[in-house]
Amino acid sequence: MTPAPRSIDSRIRDVVQDHGRLSADLMELSENADLYEAGMTSHASVNLMLALENEFDVEFPDELLTRSVFSSIESIKRALLGLHLSDGIRNGGEGST
Amino acid sequence: MGGYQREPKIEYTAAAHLRGATVLTSLARLMAKLRVGIDIIEVDEVAESLGCFGDGYLHRVFSDAELDSADDVSPKDVAARFAAKEAAMKAMGDLDEPLDWRSIEVISTPEGRQLRLTGRAAESAYELGVRRWSISTSVTERYALAVVLAAGES
Numbered sequence: 001m002t003p004a005p006r007s008i009d010s011r012i013r014d015v016v017q018d019h020g021r022l023s024a025d026l027m028e029l030s031e032n033a034d035l036y037e038a039g040m041t042s043h044a045s046v047n048l049m050l051a052l053e054n055e056f057d058v059e060f061p062d063e064l065l066t067r068s069v070f071s072s073i074e075s076i077k078r079a080l081l082g083l084h085l086s087d088g089i090r091n092g093g094e095g096s097t
Numbered sequence: 098m099g100g101y102q103r104e105p106k107i108e109y110t111a112a113a114h115l116r117g118a119t120v121l122t123s124l125a126r127l128m129a130k131l132r133v134g135i136d137i138i139e140v141d142e143v144a145e146s147l148g149c150f151g152d153g154y155l156h157r158v159f160s161d162a163e164l165d166s167a168d169d170v171s172p173k174d175v176a177a178r179f180a181a182k183e184a185a186m187k188a189m190g191d192l193d194e195p196l197d198w199r200s201i202e203v204i205s206t207p208e209g210r211q212l213r214l215t216g217r218a219a220e221s222a223y224e225l226g227v228r229r230w231s232i233s234t235s236v237t238e239r240y241a242l243a244v245v246l247a248a249g250e251s
Binding site: 051062067 | 136138142143145146149150153154157158179183186191194196197198
């Protein structure tokens, strides 16, 4: 039996958990919580960007390389959905638009 | 015979007062045109990034010119350069606009590391009135620290 696809939110959270270097507990942060306030440094945000690119097989264009894009789970998800993600990724998440 | 010498008497005159006021005014003008940024980063954090993302990390953060000028790309060297980039961003203030890390270059020269801005970073700095940059970096086994001074027109 094929396991159910993981949601975009869940995959983003896993990447943030692994690369965000947060001092706060990610599980207790809402989608709109400020990741920088939760302890993420600028350097960690670079790692987060690279890890997200690997996870979702995309490349963030220059216009999305702003502090605010990587400031929350929600803003990251919005940016990813704004990119041309494959149908497989879109179908895997409740965040499909 | 060497002995105590009296300090020369300072004459407080109107001319001296004016000179002092002029110096203070010039200093105030200079300070108004100075911006400062500082950053510190753990060397181990950079080592992890290099291990995890390798060339992908280097080429996303550093321009070809930077990598060509670099003596080495050890975690300590990379950490110092990254800290300088972040310190430069802080000196420019809280800009939330697309800013490519590669557009803030830390170039190695015979006189030491120098900051060179290109593209949108250069445009933002110019709009802020920044005309000259000065950087200083310091690295230990654990930390890399950078201080950046941005100066306006003199």
